[in-house]
Amino acid sequence: MTEKSVADLKPDGTDFKVFDIQLPGFHVRVQPSGRKSYAVFYRNADGRQRTITLGRTDLLKAEHAREGAAASGGCAERR
Incomplete structure (x- = not known):
């Protein structure tokens, strides 16, 4: 997921998510x-x-969000 790919996302009237291929669970939510x-x-x-x-x-920025997602454990178990 890059800054450009995120900027190119356009709303389509529904709430949808686009997932990153590098970090499981990390995604961008696009609202209507x-x-x-x-x-x-x-x-x-x-x-x-x-x-x-x-x-x-x-x-x-995408890279900082990815770092935050990785630090939070992304799709891992949290206690």
């Missing part, structure tokens, strides 16, 4: 309004999938 946010899935101690929103794409 056009707002885009970086986020990552993780599993809590009960095994339930949860999402951490890392920040809006206009305020956070």
Whole structure:
């Protein structure tokens, strides 16, 4: 996922996610309004999938969001 690929994402009237191929669980959420946010899935101690929103794409670079996702454990178990 690059800055350009994120900038090229256009809203289509639905809320959708585009996943990174390098880091499992890391993705960009595109809302119908056009707002885009970086986020990552993780599993809590009960095994339930949860999402951490890392920040809006206009305020956070992809590389920094990916670092934050990796530090949070991305799709790993958190306790």
